[in-house]
Amino acid sequence: METFLQQLVNGISQGSAYALIALGYTMVYGVLRLINFAHSDVYMFGAFMGYYIANSTLGLALGPSIPGAILVMVGSMALCACLGILIERFAYRPGRSPSxxxxxxxxxxxxxxxxxxxxxxxxxxxxxxxxxxxxxxxxxxxxxxPKPQSSHLKLLIIAIGVSFFLENGGQQVFGADPKFFPQIIPNRSIDVGGVSLDTQKLTVLGVALLLMILLNVVVHYTKTGKAMRAVSFNLDTAKLMGINTDRIIAFTFALGSALAGAGGILVTLMYPRIDPLMGIMPGLKAFVAAVLGGIGNITGAMIGGLIIGLAEVMAVGYGQSTYRDAIAFVILVLILLLKPTGIMGKGMVEKV
Amino acid sequence: MKHRTWSHASFLVLTAALAACAGGDQSADEILIGEYGSLTGTTATFGISTKNGIEMATEAINAAGGLLGKQVRIIVEDDQGRPEEAQTVVSKLINSDRVVALLGEVASSNSLAAAPVAQQNRIPMISPSSTNPAVTEVGDFIFRVCFIDPFQGFVMAKFAANTLQFTNVAILRDIKSDYSVGLADVFIQNFTTLGGTIASDESYSGGDTDFSAQLTALKATNPQAIFVPGYYTEVGLIARQAKALGIQAPLLGGDGWDSPDLIEIGGEALEGSYFSNHYSVDDPSPAIQKFVTDYRAKYGETPDALAGLGYDAAMVLFDAIKRAGTTEPQALRDAIAATRNFAGVTGTTTLDEHRNAVKPAVVLQIKDAKLAYVETITP
Structure with a gap:
């Protein structure tokens, strides 16, 4: 029983990291109907930015402390938001309108x-x-x-291109050898009835939860959030209603990328090895999580992330470690066959 | 058909002429030995340490009057740590420099690429530190002066059962690596023979970052130690996550742990863990202490195991040349194969019928973020 509870804790902390990455996929899909494959590389970029901030003079001066951790987290999220805006402006927007x-x-x-x-x-x-x-x-x-003729296929191929560009550019700029993320929060473990909870796992859970609540507030209770939902509902109508759709889309990318950056930092808190290709697998699994939850649906992404994380940990804990990477994709195939719109997704009618 | 024979013959004449020209720089008062290794590239420290060790051995032998009345000259080629490059430079060393023997490589994949070239040309090759069993299986001209992978599984099993008096040990192996799987299998076989039980046998894939599920499953079986025969990157992460899950048992491992980065990654979570290695700079034996002092004086750093093995590989070769009394390849090969109880800095080396070194390994413990010598385990 203790072992099961411990595996549950392991799975939830792994799952909340996937959920954070999945949120970015789902938000961009929601407004643009585009699977932003570069998203997993923004996550990698976030981890590297955190690494450089933590190793900067200011970061080293603060050391493993709460202000130090906040500096790393907020700094990395801000830089990721900037990268997200750049990607949107120079890779996706030219396919949509003259830029x-x-x-x-x-x-x-x-x-x-x-x-x-x-x-x-x-x-x-x-x-x-x-x-x-x-x-x-x-x-x-x-x-x-560039000729602005929007087509989903074209955007998808651009997204894959940007993803390869960031991975290989990252190997050039950051170096291909793995680096080790410093401890930015003091680590202690607490024993609760045979289940060990450490400060890192608790931080991951806490911060992930906080960010998800904040995101929900932004999307549902602010004017920009309302505009985002409008763009997501129908881009052309939103434009006719006087919404600056380009700005809303850029904002969505910034928000999603900041969440990916936060995910990068949180994951490296638990698993401190970073390298330029580290985003590929978690990115794919977060994508599966988004599809599982119902792509375009924010609550669905969170639920999907948790399910994938738990499924993985249980597969390794009670099965074999080689099943780890397979389980997410088995789930993907099953969900696509049984309920293609995902757990929370609504049936969509394709208009001709 | 006739035409082809003719072109073949003229090709042979041409090659012979070229070889005669190229062989011209072999001076009568020098013995030429080829060394190939990764002096640049991602495994550059491997090649540089080995080169330093060989250089020290060469200086020592030349200062003592050389071999067979001649001075020894080492021709060093950089293979950049790439197998295809290793093959090219070894062909060059044999065909154009006309070396009498070869020293190299560290990485088994590079040795495996170059060994067939040496074997075809019947030039003896001694690898200082390739531990993959397949390397010497290439042919009867290929030797090594280090132990092979499975031996470390035996060493750690003996250490856990006899020295630590453990009876219940868990395994966590890297299922993607032949090295790790081999060590784990040999460990299980020997540890159970010595009366121990394997609490559980879990696995991961090299490159994984999350080991919490495996470690949670291991923890439930209450092992006295966990044998993790992986590479230092994963081992460091495993140690940290084990500590976070409240596992107090020490970790045991092999020479895949040997990296300055190990302690940087694992930190204090690795305190009290043990691993087997080729040699220890803290070994009190006078031969080792003299080597360490001389090396520090010459290169300004502490020699790692690869430097020691490079030194020993060169010394084994020089010894064989002395005993053979000639550098004729077949006689030299037979002399190397007859190496028995050769005292080097990495222990006493005897080459067995498979041309592998039978020699002791040392067990090191991580103590106060440093490596401390614990004991030497003989085969």
Whole structure:
């Protein structure tokens, strides 16, 4: 019995991390009908930003303390929100509406890569980026512009591209070897009737719960949240009603990415190894969690995350460790066959 | 058909001519030995430590007058830690530098790539530290001066049963790694023979980060220790999560733990755990202490096991050249194969009929974030 309760605790803490990542998938899907595959890499980015903040002068000065942990958490979430906005602005929006400087942005990145390859110094990278950006700007001026024809397939392929870009860019910038996240909160374990609860697991549970409540408040009780729901309901009508849909979409990406960043920090609290490819598996499982809960549904994402986390831990604890990665996908196949709209999803009628 | 024979023949003539040219730099008063290793790349420290050890051995032998009245010269090639590169540089060492013997590599995958080239050309090769059993199975010209993987399973079983007097030990193995599975199987076999019982046998996959489910299942069986024959990254994470779940039993492991990063990752959760290794710098034996002091004086750092094994590999080869009285490959091979009770810094080496070293292993304990020597276990 004690063992079962302990496995329950293990599963819930693992599941709440999946739930946080799943929220980002579901929110973006809700407003854009797009599965943002780059989301799992934003999660990785969040863990790395937390690592660098914790190892910065200020982070080291604060050490493992509550203010230190808050600094790492909030800093990383803010940087992830910025990355989310960048991805939306330069990768997804150009497929939807005319957006200047898109070519400048991507050519700038290409140029920076060439600068790194040829010179290897900060100056050569900066010069390369500048040259690329200028080239992109000139190309845009002569008429080579992204054509805004929204198609779900196109956006999906762009999303996969952005995901690969972030993974491989991460290996270049952060290095491919794993790094070890410092302890940002003091760790103690408490024994409750044979079940051990440690401060890290409790923090993960507490923060995840708090963030989910905050998200619900934002979505249901604020004006922006109302606009988000309107965009999610019908983008064109929302636009006709005077909602700045581009801004709402950017806000959704920022919010989802900040949650992914928080997920990155919380997961590395428990499992302190980080590397540029760390997002792939948790990202896929969180995606399964979102589908299981009913994609587009916020409460569903939370429930889905918890179910996947619990299923995994029970499969390993009472079965074999090799089932760990299989169980989530078995659940995915089953849910798609039995109830394609997910646990909380409503049946949708495709209009022709 | 006729045409092909002709081109074949002319090719042979050409090769012979080229070989004659290339062989020209073999000077009469030098013995040339090839070394290949990862001096750059992700396993650079492996190659550099080994190179330092071999360099020390070479300087020692040359200072003592060299071998067969000649000086020894080591030609070092960098394989960047890549198997395909290892194969290329070994071909170069054999065909163009005309070395009489080869030293290398550390990583078994690189040794496995290069060994067939040495075997085909019938040039003796001694690997300092490739522990995968398959390496010496390539052929009768391939040797090693370290023990093989399964031996460590035996060492830790004997240590747990005899020294620690444990009777109930759990296993947590990396199911994706041959090394880990091999060690775990040999451990179980020997530990049960010595009268112990295996509390439970759990597994994980290398690259996992969450081990709480396995550890919770292990905890329920109340083991006195947990044998985790994995690599240092996962071991560090496992130690931390075990502590968080309230598991007090020490962890046991093999040389996959040997990394400065181990203690950085595991922290105090690893205090009191044990693992087997090739040698310990704290070993009181005078030969080891002299090697450690000389190495520190020359390179300004403490030699790791790979440096010691590099030193011993070179010394075993020099000893064989001395006994053979020639550098003729077949005679040299026979002399290496006849190595018995050779006293090196990593213990006394005897090569068995499978060309593997039979030698003791040391057990180390993690104490105050340092590695402390506990005991030496002989085969």
């Amino acid at each position: 200047p400087f898109t070519l400048s942005f991507w050519f700038g990145i290409l140029g920076a890569g060439f600068g790194q390859l040829l010179g290897g110094t900060l100056v050569s990278v900066a010069l390369g980026a500048l040259a690329g950006a200028v080239l992109g700007f000139v190309l845009e001026k002569v008429g080579l512009k």
